[in-house]
Amino acid sequence: MKNVDPDLDNTSKLYLVPTPIGNLEDITLRAIRILKEVDLILAEDTRTSSKLLKHYNIETPMLSHHMHNEHKMTERITERIAGGEKVALITDAGTPGISDPGFLLTRACIEKGLEVECLPGATAFVPALVNSGFPSDKFVFEGFLPIKKGRQTRLKTLAEETRTIIFYESPHKLNKTLDQFAVYFGEDRLVSVSRELTKMFEETLRGKIIDIKQHFLNNPPKGEIVIILKGADKK
Template sequence: MLYLVPTPIGNREDMTARAIRLLGEADLILAEDTRTSRPLMQHYGVETPLRAYHAHNEHKVVDGLVAELKEGATYALITDAGTPGISDPGFLLVRACREAGVEVSCLPGPAAFVAALAASGIPCDRFHFEGFLPHKKGRQTRLQYLAELPHTFALYESPHRIAKLLGQLEEHCGPDRLACVAREISKLHEEITTAPLSALKADYAARGKVKGEIVVVVAGR
């Protein structure tokens, strides 16, 4: 059995009782970064061993993990924050488990783009989740595609590129297109601002250095 266990994207109180129980009952916890996850496990008194499972080793270890699961092991997969497989490692292992007949269950839990969509005030009955854009090759093509969508779309972006992204979105979508920048969701300095792209671009261009995890939500055309 493989459990996908979401972990808090900010406030540790967002951890569910079921998640804590299953992490404690698992034979092993597969963690994106054991250094990040160990303090969280210690906070909740979870003593299950941790093993690294991340983007740099998943292709090498996935077959061995599936073999162990087929022999009867129960593992929990976590990432640094949020739901495994959503812009984080997880897909390869889940696919391999499905193909091998290993049962997989995903607990409901935090996902930054879902929280940003719900809090943005921008229609979210239909939406497109893009995740991170390419840094260089293909970036303009994706931006052109997104600008033409008739429904809301959501992006992830790093803090040192947010001003540049907002400028590119304004160029492709127009200065009056409504958007939202959600920063540090569920953390002490949470900030969610909804305004036209021109205003958001000016705001973040004037800030200089920005910190934190960022989701950008943009209204459809």
């Protein structure tokens, strides 16, 4: 039996719960409480999430919910919430729905009149943006660029964007992406590249695209990467 405070909200709903992007201490007390109280936790990778849950003595049952099964899982989960259950959705790291599963289930719950609540918490692009030193009053979040189709078109469109631009990238594609940035944005455009945020080997490099590209050619990158690109000069 769960120890649930009778004064707390017992309404059936979907909770979107951010989890640490690296350092396990970067989780709120409320997030821990919610994960202990809900009837079910949907996890992008149950093996990854089990480490976090074990660290905080959370014994709530988990189900796998990821990009390959979220379409067929959505109806099943909304039925459980409609039936009175409280369900939490977490991803491997960060806030659900930000370049991770979450949008489809959230939309389905809203369409069915089910309550959805998103907790504040960790997401990779915010510390990377603030730490870049580029203007953060207005920015554009691009997430992952298209892998093939539409990639060049998107880069051409962004070449004239004057707001700070945020990208996610994998380490094995970073050098290729910086090469393309040099072509479409110019080698002298300023960029900030953050990797392994909140982890032991966290690193942020700032400078011209051409210089950052050379650094990573000499030092192959590891870990998840956030690229912050300074916007184009206003004409």
